[in-house]
Amino acid sequence: MNISLLEFARLKKGFTLLELLIVVVILSSLGGIASFRYESLLAAELNSVIEIELANIKCAILNFERDAGRRPVMARSPADLGELFQKPADLNGWNMVVARGWRGPYLEKAGAVGYVDIGAALQSDGVGSPVAGVYLLDVPAVADSFYHQAIFAGDDDGADHWYLNWVNDGIPVDSTDESRMDGESMEANYQQGRPYLVFDIDDLNLARVISFGRNGVYEAGGGDDLVLCLYRSACS
Numbered sequence: 001m002n003i004s005l006l007e008f009a010r011l012k013k014g015f016t017l018l019e020l021l022i023v024v025v026i027l028s029s030l031g032g033i034a035s036f037r038y039e040s041l042l043a044a045e046l047n048s049v050i051e052i053e054l055a056n057i058k059c060a061i062l063n064f065e066r067d068a069g070r071r072p073v074m075a076r077s078p079a080d081l082g083e084l085f086q087k088p089a090d091l092n093g094w095n096m097v098v099a100r101g102w103r104g105p106y107l108e109k110a111g112a113v114g115y116v117d118i119g120a121a122l123q124s125d126g127v128g129s130p131v132a133g134v135y136l137l138d139v140p141a142v143a144d145s146f147y148h149q150a151i152f153a154g155d156d157d158g159a160d161h162w163y164l165n166w167v168n169d170g171i172p173v174d175s176t177d178e179s180r181m182d183g184e185s186m187e188a189n190y191q192q193g194r195p196y197l198v199f200d201i202d203d204l205n206l207a208r209v210i211s212f213g214r215n216g217v218y219e220a221g222g223g224d225d226l227v228l229c230l231y232r233s234a235c236s
Contacts, residue, residue: 046145053145055228057196058209058228061084061198061201064102067099068088068100071201071202077130078126079116079130079195079198084104085104086105113143114143116139116143117139117161117164119153119163121133124201125206126197130197135161142196143166144211144212146194150192151163166192196210197218205235207231208229208230213225
């Protein structure tokens with residue numbers, strides 16, 4: 001005959017210490033499993049958000065190319081998406097007759113949009129580091145949905161700067177000073193996603209857009225970087 005745990009407890013007039021310990025271990029194990037599953041689901045959800053944002057940037061680049069007759073120029077850095085937000089000087093506005101021109105902005109808000117201070121050592125083919133080389137101020141970029149602090153590092157001139165630090169209109173977002181500030185005077189307590197990067201945009205076989213991934217470290221498309229090819233199903 002089957003009896004419930006409650007009826008069993010009543011019959012026994014209480015649990016032994018060993019039985020209580022077993023119950024505690026079981027409940028702890030279930031709680032750990034639930035927590036692990038929640039963290040796994042949260043990580044998967046964040047990755048899905050990043051994949052959507054990568055797809056939005058890819059779509060924006062392809063739409064720009066269709067309208068302008070050329071690909072956007074990453075003028076200062078692989079993170080520079082400025083031509084997707086503001087009309088380049090060499091392009092006219094949209095002309096319906098010839099179906100050519102600029103009719104952006106091509107990106108709405110994919111992650112956080114603003115300016116990022118980044119190292120110029122990172123080249124358009126993915127070689128180099130975003131936190132080394134000549135220090136670039138105010139590169140128009142889009143941040144992914146992972147959150148990381150700015151990186152304090154030295155440049156080739158021996159000076160220290162906050163790299164990957166986000167600013168609005170040339171002003172650090174964590175500053176109340178309305179004057180333009182350089183990297184040495186910025187603070188790293190403002191957390192923001194890493195900039196999306198576009199590499200080899202003029203190579204149909206290699207063109208790709210990437211996210212630094214959860215760890216916030218650029219790993220040249222390896223590690224936990226997330227990569228989306230622009231023109232091919234595989235781009236490496």
